[in-house]
Amino acid sequence: MIFAGDIGGTKTNLALYELRDQSLECVVQHQFASQDYASFFDVILAFKKKVEFTTIDSVCLGIAGPIIDGRCRTTNLPWDILKSELEIFFGTPKVHLLNDLEATAYGMLYLNEDEFVNINPSGKVVQGNRAVIAAGTGLGEAMLFWDGVQYHTIGCEGGHCDFASATEQQDELLRWMRHRYVGHVSYERILSGPGIYALYQFLEESGFAPQPEAMIHLQEGADRSAMISECALVDKDPLCMETLRLFTEIYGAETGNLALKTMSIGGVYIGGGIAPKILSMMTGDIFINAFMNKGRFEEMLRKMEVKISLNPETALLGAAHYAADKLCINF
Numbered sequence: 599m600i601f602a603g604d605i606g607g608t609k610t611n612l613a614l615y616e617l618r619d620q621s622l623e624c625v626v627q628h629q630f631a632s633q634d635y636a637s638f639f640d641v642i643l644a645f646k647k648k649v650e651f652t653t654i655d656s657v658c659l660g661i662a663g664p665i666i667d668g669r670c671r672t673t674n675l676p677w678d679i680l681k682s683e684l685e686i687f688f689g690t691p692k693v694h695l696l697n698d699l700e701a702t703a704y705g706m707l708y709l710n711e712d713e714f715v716n717i718n719p720s721g722k723v724v725q726g727n728r729a730v731i732a733a734g735t736g737l738g739e740a741m742l743f744w745d746g747v748q749y750h751t752i753g754c755e756g757g758h759c760d761f762a763s764a765t766e767q768q769d770e771l772l773r774w775m776r777h778r779y780v781g782h783v784s785y786e787r788i789l790s791g792p793g794i795y796a797l798y799q800f801l802e803e804s805g806f807a808p809q810p811e812a813m814i815h816l817q818e819g820a821d822r823s824a825m826i827s828e829c830a831l832v833d834k835d836p837l838c839m840e841t842l843r844l845f846t847e848i849y850g851a852e853t854g855n856l857a858l859k860t861m862s863i864g865g866v867y868i869g870g871g872i873a874p875k876i877l878s879m880m881t882g883d884i885f886i887n888a889f890m891n892k893g894r895f896e897e898m899l900r901k902m903e904v905k906i907s908l909n910p911e912t913a914l915l916g917a918a919h920y921a922a923d924k925l926c927i928n929f
Contacts, residue, residue, distance in 0.1 A: 599625075599652055600926070601688065602918035603659040604911070606698060607674030607735035608632060608791075611911065612645045615918045622922050627914075638677050642687070656692035657684055658921035660701025660913045662736060664755055670695055674736055692925040697753030698913055699740035702869045703730040704751050705916025706907060707742070714905040717881050718889075721865065721903035729862035731853050732870030733793075737786040741860045751920075756856060757786040764851050764891070767844070774800050785852050789845070791872065794823040798841045807837040827876055846879045850888030854899055858892060865903035869913070873906045880906060
């Protein structure tokens with residue numbers, strides 16, 4: 599029996615999987631609003647109230663934050679998660695913590711082709727490193743390293759690297775962002791749910807177009823970024839459409855940056871919750887043109903597969919499969 603989790607700043611998915619004859623089956627799964635809990639152990643206890651635990655053989659968690667010496671202080675939550683404490687709680691030494699994008703990356707290997715949307719028709723299927731990027735509550739980046747036989751996950755905190763503007767409009771955006779985040783403007787400040795609203799504010803304050811009525815009268819506590827997307831994709835509001843266009847352009851550029859840094863000739867995977875919600879924008883020319891716009895390396899990028907995952911539980915699947923493949927080898 600495997601206890602698997604996908605722990606993010608917005609939601610936490612927990613599940614029990616059973617490994618039988620090398621086949622992995624989900625027994626039960628529940629989702630929790632992360633911000634409603636003071637600690638991860640509070641979420642586990644809430645899960646236990648819904649599910650009667652049997653003996654847990656292994657535990658694997660994908661967590662939004664850096665994993666250092668078996669510990670994660672989550673980036674967008676006030677949680678401190680320790681491998682040693684989980685070993686005691688679950689009564690097993692087979693506990694492993696993954697960065698959430700490592701879990702997402704590993705899960706990509708187990709998705710069916712109909713769970714992807716290929717957005718680069720020029721891409722070729724080859725064996726090699728693969729890059730993984732995912733914009734959601736934050737921005738995650740990872741790599742699947744190909745050793746010639748199998749893939750290995752490599753996590754990083756690349757989403758917190760300095761934002762580099764690529765156009766005159768983005769130059770203005772960077773100057774505007776520096777007033778909000780003095781000293782450091784990261785890609786995550788833009789390529790995330792909160793980042794969409796920041797782009798909207800930048801464009802509105804720069805006088806690009808007036809705000810739509812739906813945004814002016816939005817109820818307090820409502821998801822502003824979701825409403826921006828709706829106003830853009832449904833109502834074709836100019837301000838909101840430009841917000842998504844700019845978001846998509848920057849997303850494509852940073853995805854290309856990651857592809858270069860990881861030499862991902864084996865392809866690029868796009869995860870996270872935002873891309874499937876703005877699929878009509880992501881599948882157009884804006885993203886892929888920005889992705890390929892790398893000067894002398896444009897031709898290399900043009901040959902890379904670029905695929906969007908439509909499965910919202912890729913990270914959870916990745917954590918479960920990692921446990922099955924790496925922790926349960928003696929079963």
